[in-house]
Amino acid sequence: MSSTQELYDKLMEIAFNYWCGWQPEVVEIFSDLDIALWREVRHNPVAFLKRLGMDSFSERVHKQAIESRIIYAYHRLQEYMAPQRGWGGVHAGPLKVRPVAYFSAEFGLHESLPIYSGGLGVLAGDHLKSASDLGVPLVGVGLFYDQGYFRQQIDAQGWQQETYGRAELDMLPVERLCGPDGQVLTVQVETSDDTLHASLLKVQVGRSLLMLLDPGIEDNVPDDQRLTEHLERLYGGGRRERIRQELLLGVGGLRALRAMGIEPGVLHLNEGHCAFAPLEAARQAMQEQGMGFAEALEYVAPRCVFTTHTPVEAGHDRFAPEMVCEHLGPLREQLGIDEKTLLGLGRVDPENDAEPFCMTVLALKTTQRANGVSAIHGSVSRRMWQPLWPGRRAHEVPIGHITNGVHVASWLAPEMRRLYVRHLGRDWAERIRRREVWQGILGVDDGELWETHRFLKGKLVEFVRRRLLRQAGARSEPADSVARRVDKLDPDCLTIGFARRFALYKRAWLLLQDEAWLERCLTDPERPVQLIFAGKAHPMDERGKELIQRIFRLSRDPRFEGHLFLVEDYDINVGRHLVQGVDVWLNNPRRPLEACGTSGQKVVLNGGLNCSTLDGWWAEAYDGHNGFAIGSGLIHRDEAEQDKREAEQLRRVIELELVPLFYARDESGLPREWIARIKHALVSLACKYNADRMVVDYAEQAYLPASGGCSSALPDEVDLDLTSLVRWIARKER
Numbered sequence: 001m002s003s004t005q006e007l008y009d010k011l012m013e014i015a016f017n018y019w020c021g022w023q024p025e026v027v028e029i030f031s032d033l034d035i036a037l038w039r040e041v042r043h044n045p046v047a048f049l050k051r052l053g054m055d056s057f058s059e060r061v062h063k064q065a066i067e068s069r070i071i072y073a074y075h076r077l078q079e080y081m082a083p084q085r086g087w088g089g090v091h092a093g094p095l096k097v098r099p100v101a102y103f104s105a106e107f108g109l110h111e112s113l114p115i116y117s118g119g120l121g122v123l124a125g126d127h128l129k130s131a132s133d134l135g136v137p138l139v140g141v142g143l144f145y146d147q148g149y150f151r152q153q154i155d156a157q158g159w160q161q162e163t164y165g166r167a168e169l170d171m172l173p174v175e176r177l178c179g180p181d182g183q184v185l186t187v188q189v190e191t192s193d194d195t196l197h198a199s200l201l202k203v204q205v206g207r208s209l210l211m212l213l214d215p216g217i218e219d220n221v222p223d224d225q226r227l228t229e230h231l232e233r234l235y236g237g238g239r240r241e242r243i244r245q246e247l248l249l250g251v252g253g254l255r256a257l258r259a260m261g262i263e264p265g266v267l268h269l270n271e272g273h274c275a276f277a278p279l280e281a282a283r284q285a286m287q288e289q290g291m292g293f294a295e296a297l298e299y300v301a302p303r304c305v306f307t308t309h310t311p312v313e314a315g316h317d318r319f320a321p322e323m324v325c326e327h328l329g330p331l332r333e334q335l336g337i338d339e340k341t342l343l344g345l346g347r348v349d350p351e352n353d354a355e356p357f358c359m360t361v362l363a364l365k366t367t368q369r370a371n372g373v374s375a376i377h378g379s380v381s382r383r384m385w386q387p388l389w390p391g392r393r394a395h396e397v398p399i400g401h402i403t404n405g406v407h408v409a410s411w412l413a414p415e416m417r418r419l420y421v422r423h424l425g426r427d428w429a430e431r432i433r434r435r436e437v438w439q440g441i442l443g444v445d446d447g448e449l450w451e452t453h454r455f456l457k458g459k460l461v462e463f464v465r466r467r468l469l470r471q472a473g474a475r476s477e478p479a480d481s482v483a484r485r486v487d488k489l490d491p492d493c494l495t496i497g498f499a500r501r502f503a504l505y506k507r508a509w510l511l512l513q514d515e516a517w518l519e520r521c522l523t524d525p526e527r528p529v530q531l532i533f534a535g536k537a538h539p540m541d542e543r544g545k546e547l548i549q550r551i552f553r554l555s556r557d558p559r560f561e562g563h564l565f566l567v568e569d570y571d572i573n574v575g576r577h578l579v580q581g582v583d584v585w586l587n588n589p590r591r592p593l594e595a596c597g598t599s600g601q602k603v604v605l606n607g608g609l610n611c612s613t614l615d616g617w618w619a620e621a622y623d624g625h626n627g628f629a630i631g632s633g634l635i636h637r638d639e640a641e642q643d644k645r646e647a648e649q650l651r652r653v654i655e656l657e658l659v660p661l662f663y664a665r666d667e668s669g670l671p672r673e674w675i676a677r678i679k680h681a682l683v684s685l686a687c688k689y690n691a692d693r694m695v696v697d698y699a700e701q702a703y704l705p706a707s708g709g710c711s712s713a714l715p716d717e718v719d720l721d722l723t724s725l726v727r728w729i730a731r732k733e734r
């Protein structure tokens with residue numbers, strides 16, 4: 001029998017590892033202790049325990065007999081942390097000595113740590129988690145955003161308002177790192193005019209470590225202390241702030257690992273934001289191994305992996321040459337190169353003094369392996385960067401692709417997990433990359449699968465009701481009219497979810513083009529449909545906000561009342577509820593602007609179906625029977641025409657496919673064909689579109705070859721002059 005203090009300490013230790021976020025049994029311990037408090041602290045386990053306090057803990061833990069569950073969870077965590085367990089225990093080779101350093105400007109691990117704004121961050125979080133599950137040694141390197149990403153409230157006019165809360169570090173599962181002398185550990189990066197400082201924060205994500213740089217310390221001048229105050233500064237702030245953030249991330253990040261005694265064997269740059277890291281790696285190689293710059297770059301490039309995420313030319317990070325020279329001055333001097341050489345590394349044409357400095361170009365020129373995030377995005381990227389390889393045709397450009405996947409345990413509903421345990425075997429989670437495992441779904445009784453899904457939809461309905469009541473309360477709306485609206489939410493109604501950032505290319509308005517049609521469709525007395533929207537617009541994006549306002553107004557328009565809902569403050573938590581409960585996940589980006597998209601993958605695992613334009617992952621995943629396609633993937637030269645056609649096609653799919661299929665019931669009330677599609681979606685998609693598959697792909701195709709510095713050897717006749725060297729790096733492994 002453990003003392004109460006011991007139990008509390010054990011649970012606190014669990015709380016300090018985000019592993020607990022993807023263990024349903026642990027989440028249930030917290031929610032069973034005090035569900036109201038659990039919700040109030042946004043599922044933050046550390047804040048929960050500290051606010052609950054010893055007395056309440058002691059009282060509840062004994063009254064509800066939670067002791068043995070805590071002890072069991074604690075043992076499971078110890079087992080989980082064993083270094084040799086999993087795929088990596090056998091295959092990780094040299095990475096066990098020198099891990100992968102995974103650089104990213106955002107990490108979406110959990111709703112309690114809002115240092116992500118969308119897909120890029122959630123992907124990075126899922127990457128860390130699967131690396132941990134698999135035992136691929138990997139350290140995340142990122143920035144700490146004191147106020148995180150904004151929280152969204154919609155005011156009575158339907159206008160998005162942004163609110164910010166300051167992070168309380170001692171209430172988060174985050175630790176500030178200190179050196180052996182007990183002093184706070186810091187790193188410095190000099191610019192030509194001043195010095196940036198940052199302290200280091202550590203977040204434990206299963207076996208993966210995430211290290212975050214925090215410039216909010218007194219060593220910095222006030223402006224720099226606020227450098228990473230909000231996450232949206234990364235996308236909406238000034239160029240000067242941006243380059244300073246990126247300097248901190250790439251150069252400061254590598255120095256921070258050094259300060260922690262971590263010697264990475266591979267650098268993985270998740271998007272161009274972190275592309276200064278290879279330059280710092282070259283500087284370290286020069287300093288420590290007495291190399292010249294060209295030799296250092298030859299040493300570093302084969303150890304670097306670059307993932308690009310942006311299919312739009314204008315979306316790539318670019319800086320004015322003067323700004324680069326100012327900020328990289330001291331580093332450039334240590335590298336022993338002149339300004340023109342430095343700038344040339346970020347230019348497609350190094351001779352063109354008018355060309356701005358592009359972080360993606362820098363990354364492509366200093367890393368030996370590069371990839372896009374879906375098949376279609378790989379080919380878009382090859383076309384986009386073809387000018388970097390004059391003389392090669394687009395298909396010969398050495399940018400491959402590794403399609404994104406999602407961390408299954410983080411997105412899977414506990415009820416679905418139990419169903420998988422029953423039918424796919426106890427160890428199904430360790431074998432999710434095998435198609436045979438998912439074949440087991442075909443043997444599941446239709447009724448059992450449908451009942452589970454229906455239950456989850458009921459939970460989603462409860463969640464949306466709770467949220468809408470709370471939201472309306474915050475706007476002081478009369479409770480009875482809100483109650484009337486939310487009571488119409490119906491778990492038996494065909495439910496379509498649409499949740500994502502309100503970026504214009506995602507076209508949230510596509511379904512709203514023809515309101516008369518929409519009214520008929522949603523309110524059909526026999527076969528109704530309900531729509532649930534969620535998503536944030538960037539604070540500077542007026543048009544995105546107007547779109548939210550339009551959806552807000554439609555949600556209280558008498559024509560749509562009770563059929564169309566807007567859930568505020570889309571984040572990982574809202575996302576988790578939606579993907580676990582909807583029948584259909586709608587995604588209609590303008591092809592080819594969705595690099596991959598991952599939210600639909602979360603839906604598949606939970607027994608939902610995708611209805612999407614043939615873009616991103618769906619372009620390679622859709623086989624005619626595992627969901628629904630909008631259009632045929634053709635791109636019309638005229639954007640407006642393409643939008644109009646796809647709006648029509650979308651209406652047609654809903655009217656002629658979704659609705660009839662969903663409401664076609666047999667004598668036992670089951671939509672047999674719909675269920676067959678769910679099963680086929682699971683069998684054909686789940687083994688591939690998960691983050692374990694993605695991380696193993698990275699490990700096999702990139703990390704392991706890179707960790708040996710392995711690449712096609714530099715032919716003897718190539719002198720180590722920079723031009724031929726960059727040309728050699730550019731040959732790239734694929």
Ligand SMILES: *Cc1c(COP(=O)(O)O)cnc(C)c1O
Nearest residue numbers: 118119500571572575597598599
């Ligand atoms: C999964 C997820 C995303 C990414 O979804 P996309 O379909 O790529 O837009 C964005 N935000 C949150 C909160 C998510 O959970």
